[in-house]
Amino acid sequence: ERSLHTFAMLSTRLASRVVARGSRLFSSSAASASAIPHRALIGGAVAVGAAGLYYGNKTGCLSLDITFKLPVEIDTAQLVRQLRRCEPADLSSLTKVAKDDLGLLPQPEAPTYRTALVEIYVRSAPYGGSDKSSNGHRYDSIPFANGMINAGMSCNLVHYVHEEHDKFVEAMKQFDAIIVRCNPGQIKADGGSQAKFDDAMRGLQKLGIQVWPSPDVMEFMGAKDALTKIAHLNIGLIDTFSYYTEEAFTTGFKKTMAFQPRVIKQNRGSSGEGIWIIKLKEGNYCSNFGDRICEGDEVLSLMEANDNHAEEHTVAEFIEFCVNGRTDKSGEWTSKGVGKYLEGGKEAGGMLVDQRFCPRIVEGELRYNCVGPELVGIIHKKPKEGGISAVGGTGSIYTFYGPDEPKFKNLTDNFLKKDINHVMPSLGLSDEPIPLWWTTDFILASPEGTPAEEEKWIVGEFNCSCVGISKCLPAYCKDDTPNANWNDIPDEDKKEAMVYGNKMGVVATDILNKAKWAWESSTLVDVSGLTRVAK
Numbered sequence: 001e002r003s004l005h006t007f008a009m010l011s012t013r014l015a016s017r018v019v020a021r022g023s024r025l026f027s028s029s030a031a032s033a034s035a036i037p038h039r040a041l042i043g044g045a046v047a048v049g050a051a052g053l054y055y056g057n058k059t060g061c062l063s064l065d066i067t068f069k070l071p072v073e074i075d076t077a078q079l080v081r082q083l084r085r086c087e088p089a090d091l092s093s094l095t096k097v098a099k100d101d102l103g104l105l106p107q108p109e110a111p112t113y114r115t116a117l118v119e120i121y122v123r124s125a126p127y128g129g130s131d132k133s134s135n136g137h138r139y140d141s142i143p144f145a146n147g148m149i150n151a152g153m154s155c156n157l158v159h160y161v162h163e164e165h166d167k168f169v170e171a172m173k174q175f176d177a178i179i180v181r182c183n184p185g186q187i188k189a190d191g192g193s194q195a196k197f198d199d200a201m202r203g204l205q206k207l208g209i210q211v212w213p214s215p216d217v218m219e220f221m222g223a224k225d226a227l228t229k230i231a232h233l234n235i236g237l238i239d240t241f242s243y244y245t246e247e248a249f250t251t252g253f254k255k256t257m258a259f260q261p262r263v264i265k266q267n268r269g270s271s272g273e274g275i276w277i278i279k280l281k282e283g284n285y286c287s288n289f290g291d292r293i294c295e296g297d298e299v300l301s302l303m304e305a306n307d308n309h310a311e312e313h314t315v316a317e318f319i320e321f322c323v324n325g326r327t328d329k330s331g332e333w334t335s336k337g338v339g340k341y342l343e344g345g346k347e348a349g350g351m352l353v354d355q356r357f358c359p360r361i362v363e364g365e366l367r368y369n370c371v372g373p374e375l376v377g378i379i380h381k382k383p384k385e386g387g388i389s390a391v392g393g394t395g396s397i398y399t400f401y402g403p404d405e406p407k408f409k410n411l412t413d414n415f416l417k418k419d420i421n422h423v424m425p426s427l428g429l430s431d432e433p434i435p436l437w438w439t440t441d442f443i444l445a446s447p448e449g450t451p452a453e454e455e456k457w458i459v460g461e462f463n464c465s466c467v468g469i470s471k472c473l474p475a476y477c478k479d480d481t482p483n484a485n486w487n488d489i490p491d492e493d494k495k496e497a498m499v500y501g502n503k504m505g506v507v508a509t510d511i512l513n514k515a516k517w518a519w520e521s522s523t524l525v526d527v528s529g530l531t532r533v534a535k
Helices: 002-028 036-059 076-085 141-150 162-172 194-206 215-222 246-257 315-324 359-363 406-426 470-475 491-514
Strands: 114-119 154-159 177-180 210-212 240-243 262-266 275-280 299-304 310-314 352-356 365-371 374-382 397-401 437-444 457-463
Touching: 114 141, 141 154, 141 491, 154 162, 162 194, 177 194, 177 491, 194 210, 194 215, 210 491, 215 457, 240 246, 246 262, 246 315, 246 352, 299 315, 310 315, 359 437, 365 406, 365 491, 374 406, 374 491, 406 457, 470 491
Parallel strands: 114 154, 114 177, 177 210
Antiparallel strands: 240 352, 262 275, 262 352, 275 299, 299 310, 365 374, 365 437, 374 397, 437 457
8 A cells, every 4th residue: 555655646746747847838838839738738637647546446545537538649658758757867776986966956856858967987097087076076067967957957967887887878778868078088097998888879879868979979070080071161171181091191191292381180189199280391382283292202390289399300201100100211209199190090090181281370279169059159279489289288378259259250150150050961970969068179271461351260170079168177186186176166157157058958958859759759740720631
């Protein structure tokens, strides 16, 4: 009798929530009357009826007779999913890694969707990794999670522990969407397999669960050959090439290098490592592309973007270093890198991108911070005097602008009005949504003297792999702040971070509402106004 009582009370509570939510939606939006509210009210009636009849029949103390006749069909699978969302996800099989959830808002009683934010704690690293607060969460997880909660969704903070992989995957099946906030390399650093994790995420996608960003989005947007794939857009540079084999690189580079200064970018590097700005020392460029090719003994002046250090090597030595690393044929290198940029072939991420050098890069790059398709801020990153790269830690100067900055209107219009809807299809990601939180770095490609309204800015890099929220940096641990947490972030910075988080919640809701398996997609089309001709 106790279990029956629990069942009746649970069903009635869920029903009341669904009915209340349906009523609110019905009264606030006439357009919703034929979708969620209608089904919500029916779902409430069904749940109350099931509970009452079952409990009443067993105990003899309650009898309900609910009848209704409405011109819709009940999708029981959708009904069960919606009712289950009202109860917390069961994560009891997973290890709770974080010490607490400081800053996290209470979960909504009747969430529209269930979401999970997945993190990784590197047990062998100080503080669990360079991006962690003292409680074990990422320093910027709270704005993401609270943004989902403020949008009416639930959001659980979950750590991936590779020894519990199968239990983790099973637990994730309870959610409508998974937000991946595992910094590149950290799953491997903790002893796990990134490939195994990625395959699991793809498997969940096949079940209709959203993954943001998905493994394919991170791979395709982060790969340097993305620049080749978007070369035809307003934000691309048409003479951009990708090389996956030694033969293609040798042939292509000797031709492009003979025509103009170039930038050669490896695919796997970060913070500017393996990105080379290259000029012919003699400056003897040909007038037309293809008029000549470089000889192997021509001398190159090179600068690497990670630290702006300079080297000189012959064409042959540079090709050897890029293909085979440090050998007897590559000469002496002072670079911190090891070369071998094509190692493993295309499947393993071995590639080089060859792009025209834009000399006005010394004036700085623009970083566009976006939440979904919306621009939320612009950062101008100017290199240190005499340098070319504006990578952090090289003495570069950062200036912050709002999304409506007039001086960059031409780029903003080209990017957000003309190209934004073509970016994902161009990258082979037509079925994927634009990332929740991502950045694009732009380089000025126009000659000096070009009017601002005619300037052409080109993409230097996309990034959607665990982009941080800089306003939350006071919450991450380092040697002088080993106990850093959410409360160390100034209130004004918290508010600004939550502006981003709340926008993410709105974008996430929109993505889920548009997904094929969302509640609205199962609503029957009303054709009652048409004459039925067929017998």
